[in-house]
Amino acid sequence: MATVTQERPSTPANLSPDNVGSWMDDGYEPLFALSHRDYYPVQVEVMRRRFEQFRESVSALDKLAKRQGVDRIDSVADALPLFFDHRVYKSYPAVLIETRDFPKLTNWLNRLTTHDLTKADLTGLKTLDDWLYRLDDFGMFIGHSTGTTGKLSFIPRSRSEIPNWTEVYQEAARATSGVDPRTDFVPTFFPGYRGGHHMMQKMLSLFNIPAAGGPEHYHTLYQSHVSSDLMSLAGRMQSAEDRGELDKLGLDPDLLEAREAMIAQAKRRPQDLEAFFTKLIEEYRGRRIKLGGTAADLVRAVWAGQTRGLTPSFAPGSFIMSGGGLKGMKDAPADWEGFVRDYFGIDKIGMVYGMSEVMSTSPRCSEGHYHFFPQVLPVLLDRDANELPREGVQTGRLALFDLLAETYWGGFISGDQITIHWDEDCACGWKGPYLEPTISRFAEMEGGDDKITCAGSQKAYDEFMDYVAQV
Numbered sequence: 447m448a449t450v451t452q453e454r455p456s457t458p459a460n461l462s463p464d465n466v467g468s469w470m471d472d473g474y475e476p477l478f479a480l481s482h483r484d485y486y487p488v489q490v491e492v493m494r495r496r497f498e499q500f501r502e503s504v505s506a507l508d509k510l511a512k513r514q515g516v517d518r519i520d521s522v523a524d525a526l527p528l529f530f531d532h533r534v535y536k537s538y539p540a541v542l543i544e545t546r547d548f549p550k551l552t553n554w555l556n557r558l559t560t561h562d563l564t565k566a567d568l569t570g571l572k573t574l575d576d577w578l579y580r581l582d583d584f585g586m587f588i589g590h591s592t593g594t595t596g597k598l599s600f601i602p603r604s605r606s607e608i609p610n611w612t613e614v615y616q617e618a619a620r621a622t623s624g625v626d627p628r629t630d631f632v633p634t635f636f637p638g639y640r641g642g643h644h645m646m647q648k649m650l651s652l653f654n655i656p657a658a659g660g661p662e663h664y665h666t667l668y669q670s671h672v673s674s675d676l677m678s679l680a681g682r683m684q685s686a687e688d689r690g691e692l693d694k695l696g697l698d699p700d701l702l703e704a705r706e707a708m709i710a711q712a713k714r715r716p717q718d719l720e721a722f723f724t725k726l727i728e729e730y731r732g733r734r735i736k737l738g739g740t741a742a743d744l745v746r747a748v749w750a751g752q753t754r755g756l757t758p759s760f761a762p763g764s765f766i767m768s769g770g771g772l773k774g775m776k777d778a779p780a781d782w783e784g785f786v787r788d789y790f791g792i793d794k795i796g797m798v799y800g801m802s803e804v805m806s807t808s809p810r811c812s813e814g815h816y817h818f819f820p821q822v823l824p825v826l827l828d829r830d831a832n833e834l835p836r837e838g839v840q841t842g843r844l845a846l847f848d849l850l851a852e853t854y855w856g857g858f859i860s861g862d863q864i865t866i867h868w869d870e871d872c873a874c875g876w877k878g879p880y881l882e883p884t885i886s887r888f889a890e891m892e893g894g895d896d897k898i899t900c901a902g903s904q905k906a907y908d909e910f911m912d913y914v915a916q917v
Contacts, residue, residue: 505556550917554915573674587608639666742775758791866881
């Protein structure tokens, strides 16, 4: 099945290090007509300039550069000792969340951004959500992780990055779905929360509502926002409850009440999902729709529909955007995509690969591979954090430099093991490096422990981590 595209200018991309934000002006097609070797020197130049720009204004980067003895970047090898691993964005003392010490939490975050957060008004804050909303008002746009390791990671993005971030997201969506979300608005159904500060929720609110044609056309399972406070304390609260000591945590009664409501909501979720998808099937019969959700949610929706004898019938041009995997659903069909397509009568299931720490997402092509945009510089590492050759087919740990990051350091080492094809052109017709669809997490492969080796001095990196954690 060929990749669906719309007519766009086919002129060669003019990639200049002076304005990374303009690289997508002619759409993704000119970019995917280039080999990564065509723009690699420009990517390295942008990274060099970012280091010069942020060396004085991002104190964490300056500290790490001094520890590692890096004064100049002329290559990826020079930069690798300065790439942050995922621990950096959750290196704050956990007690700051538990005690709601927002001034110290702000001081910690201030080391990771060019913005002077000490000027933000922190008066009257009672919850973590209050803190995040206040920083949003100040000019930040901070999203956090799910906290599966016990702590939330906070990505210090700001509102100044939103325009370029939006552009690459829209082009990734167009590349994988064939629908331009800027001009072709489609009513959207997403089986989750309306919003929140979790990075995925922030992205969905930012991108999906305009693409649906406005808030009245964006339908979610729940109208509430997911609580960052509850996500941050979920593990600790559950452990305390198991010991019968929840009352000893001294938490705000409103927070405990919200937790009880969320637990009750989680118990109702199967029934809520059934009602949600029943409304979709019955009220939007014969209409064009966009359906979102994890693979697990979509499979459950099919089961619920089959149980009730519901037969969907949507208009041509409807499509599905999915991700998130099956979440341990052991009884799911082996070909879950075919199972979902056949039931809903929708041929197109679009997917992108990405992570909270990087703005550029990689669209999946017609061959099932994920393709990097030039706005992100991928680097593959072996177990000792050495760069693997940028040629042939390589498997290793993915590190990335986000060229779109303009107010924080874009070098990041992920927890993903991937396989990249560097030189072989994909059968879909897109050039550039592409990923095989099988992506593994080191934490899962190694029993929950993901030890990342530093490319420079490990002792220097450990000392840097101690510095970042101080408040």
